[in-house]
Every structure is written in C-alpha cells, then in structure tokens.
Amino acid sequence: MEWKNHDYGRTREMREKYIPFDSVDKFIELKPNDTLLDVGPGDGFYALSFAKEVPRGTVTAMDLNEDSVSEIKKAQESSGIKNLVVSQNDICTVTDFSRYTKIFFSNVFHDLNCRDKILNNMISTFVDKTRIIFIEFKKESTIGPPANIKISQDDLKGIMKKHGFSFLKGEDLTEHYMQMYTI
Structure with a gap:
C-alpha cells in the first residue's frame, strides 16, 4: 500500500470514531518500564500516548514511510516527550525483537507481505x-481495506498459533477487534 501523502487527519477521525483510546489503553496493560514497539505508527498517536505512560521505559515508533516519521518527530518535538525513539525502518528487515516487552500493530498487520518472516x-x-497486540478491522466491517485483505479474528488466531504464539485475550470494538498473544 502506498502511504505517500497519506491523509492523517482522516486516520485520526476514524480512530477517534471507532477505536476508543480508553479501551486500547486498558487492553494493552502498559507497565511504567515497558519497552514497546509501535509498528507502522502513522501519525504517531499511539506511540506518543504510550510514551507518556512508560516513564521508565521506551517506545519505538517504526515506520518505513518518510512522511510518517516526519509527522511523529514534529509531534514529539512539540510535546517534549523524551522516551520515544522514531525509526525509519522496514519491519520486514528486523531480526531481533528481544528488547521489547510489547509489540503493537494497529491496522497494519493485514498490509504486511512479510508476516511469516516477522513472526x-x-x-x-x-x-x-x-x-504482541493487534488492532485489526473486522472482516465484515464496512470501513477499511477490501474484505479479501482483512484478517478475520479466527484467521489471526490461526496464523499466530501456526507460529507458536498463545492467545491471551481479545476484545471486540464496533468495526475492529483487538487480540493479545505471547510465547
């Protein structure tokens, strides 16, 4: 998917309408010293919000898109948040995830062609x-990508199980769902 000149305002509107931050915040169970990787953070809303909640930890916002990285760096500078690392990198090339206590994908995993490699x-x-925390569009949702690109809740569970991950919990939202896994 091409994200050059992406409309982050529309993304923000959709997030505010369909994905209540309080629900995400409660679901993710952040601890003050967590080290979190936000994959494909877009405008950086979650990365910036999470960084405020992990004062002794670190949040890494990793995106290949130059516009996203620039947007997040501007927001970080104006907010004064110091424990956020903004990385312009391709998640498909990352081989070591040992430093992270949480890895967060919000409406991103369905777009990745290298899912097996990452997992x-x-x-x-x-x-x-x-x-690992996922927020994904429900298969039957009328918003988001076409249904053939979306990953159903059961399909995500199958993908994760195939790679050796254990399902911890899930939660339904209006047009999305959240799932959490561990080893």
Whole structure:
C-alpha cells in the first residue's frame, strides 16, 4: 500500500470514531518500564500516548514511510516527550525483537507481505512475557481495506498459533477487534 501523502487527519477521525483510546489503553496493560514497539505508527498517536505512560521505559515508533516519521518527530518535538525513539525502518528487515516487552500493530498487520518472516523472527528472539497486540478491522466491517485483505479474528488466531504464539485475550470494538498473544 502506498502511504505517500497519506491523509492523517482522516486516520485520526476514524480512530477517534471507532477505536476508543480508553479501551486500547486498558487492553494493552502498559507497565511504567515497558519497552514497546509501535509498528507502522502513522501519525504517531499511539506511540506518543504510550510514551507518556512508560516513564521508565521506551517506545519505538517504526515506520518505513518518510512522511510518517516526519509527522511523529514534529509531534514529539512539540510535546517534549523524551522516551520515544522514531525509526525509519522496514519491519520486514528486523531480526531481533528481544528488547521489547510489547509489540503493537494497529491496522497494519493485514498490509504486511512479510508476516511469516516477522513472526518467525519474533518467536525466535522473544523473552518470556513479551506481548504482541493487534488492532485489526473486522472482516465484515464496512470501513477499511477490501474484505479479501482483512484478517478475520479466527484467521489471526490461526496464523499466530501456526507460529507458536498463545492467545491471551481479545476484545471486540464496533468495526475492529483487538487480540493479545505471547510465547
């Protein structure tokens, strides 16, 4: 998917309408010293919000898109947040995830062509208690990508199980769902 000149205002509107931050915040269970990787953070809303909640931890916002990285750096500078690392990098090339206690994908995983590679690298480098959190469009949702691109809740569970991950919990939202996994 091409994200050059992406409309982050529309993304923000959709997030505010369909994905209540309080629900996400409660679901993710952040601890003050967590090290979180936000994959494909877009405008950086979650990365910036999470960084405020992990004063002794670190949040890494990783995106390949130059516009996204620039947007997040501007927001970080104006907010004064110091424990946010903004990285212009391709998640498909990352081989070591051992430093993270949580890895967060919000409406991103369905777009990745290297899912198997990422999950194999995660399972081989994770430490106990590492969590992967997904927010994805429900298959039947009328918003988001076409249905053939969306990943159903059961399909995501199958993908994760195939790679050796254990389902911890899930939650339905209006047009999305959240799921959490560990090793």
